[in-house]
Amino acid sequence: MRTKSLNWFITAIVAALAFSALLLLSPSNVSATSSNSPQTVAANVNVPDTLYTDISPNSITWTNYPTCQNDTNTLITVNDENGNIPGNIFIWGTALSNTLNGNSIAIGNVLWNPTSSNTAYIGNAVTTSPVNTLIVVAAPTISTPTTNSPIYLGVNVPAGTPNALYTGFIYFDIENGSIYSLQPSTNTLSVTVNVPSICYISLSANSINFGTMPSGTNTLTNWNGILDYDPGGNAQATIAVAGTNWIYSSNTAISFYVANTVYSGTNTISYSQAFPSNSLPLSSPSSAPPSTGLTIPQPTQATPTTRTEVYFGLGVPGGTKVGAYTQNIIIGNMCD
């Protein structure tokens, strides 16, 4: 019985030693324990198609008047830094708005162009959804890790846009099929448009025909109206008028006084009601037209052209020599 137990004990020790020997002789333990033998590590990485989008500059400010456009020449450089495939520039944006006055400049007023236009506002409208510009940014390589392409922008300020600062964003993305730019990408352009106040003037006619009038008579209630327009400004204007003396066409030495012409904001009064309080003052290079007190309302985006009619009447002094006479009248808009 004792011998049998000893045999079991010896068998167990032999088995343990054999197992330990096998473990020690396994290849990993051999390499781990032999410091002088060569090591081999199997490593692999999968590099996918990659794009990044960075733009420069990141903000721009335009100053322009309503009804005016900037040339499409503001350069934005679109970079792919550390990507590895070519891609096309996509562009989209938000409306440029002013939260205080509640007005905005639609994003379609911003144009993009692949080339600079220093003389005109030409190109393609930016929209609220991404549009493929077909401008290609080449694939970066290890030797040239950053590639870029230019894109040019311009803006049109719609008629009647109030005087204020308008801000919005334009986004750029380099894309290749279904591959978009990875984050982090600095692809947002902050856009500010500074719109100063302005008034324009345009008249419905550049002459007045008073017709044939006997000397010593006046136009009575037959007023000649001229429409004074502000086409596309953004401020109220005050109307001023002045004129020159009436000059005889055959002899410039013969004339009658400018004050015989009168103005009125209404055509329901008679000439005698306007004379002499509303007589035209004399205009010359050293004296500009004084204010009439009449105004043209402020144009808005909804009503981009406003107008006021100014009426003119004439009294011909008695004894005035027969013939044709000429006078120059100035109608001016003073921008408030």
Add this chain to the structure above:
Amino acid sequence: MRHIPFYFLFLLFFTSIASAQLGEQGGPLVFNITLGRSETLNYTILNAGSSPINFTVELPILNTIPNNETPVIKVYPMNGTLAPHSQQVMHVTVFMPAKDKPGLTWSGGYAKGTSGIAVVEGSPSIVSSGMGAAVYAAIIKGIIISSAKPPINILLIVGIVLLAAVIVAGGAVYYYYRRRVVAKVKKKLRAKELAKLKARARGKARKVVKKKARAKPKAKAKARKTRARSRRRAR
């Protein structure tokens, strides 16, 4: 027909709509000028139309203020051509008379009978040889001018204060050293006087001693004589 000589013919020029689009930056030009000085401000005019616009400038009419000269206004350029879709900066310089009072205000375009600076399409001061009334469009810039006192020259005040401080400090230093010098001189004089007094006192004392010294033998002799006399009497 015989009434024809009493009639005038005011013939039609054109009836077409003027399409030019002359514009100007809004708001008045506000000057605040020191008496005797001038100031220049700029504003922009523009042509938003597709045709060029020739323009001429007419100067403003300002209100007058009794016993004060009206400021002189110069505008540059006085005429020119605005290309389509172009802008032009107008330079306005106002010269403020030196003899005017400060705190006065002149304006053009805001009161009846006054006017701002007019930029007129074409040349309306030249009356054409045609017939009828030719109408010209203009844009007018309102103008407000105030006269101001010459500003206080801070540098001058600082200079004056510094000069006063230097004078005061210099005076103080001068008097301080003068007092010290005077005190020294006085001290010296006092010392001299004291020395003199001492010397005099010493001289007097010496004289007394000498006198005493001289007086001693005499007294002794006198005493001796007195004693001899008394002895002789005793005998």
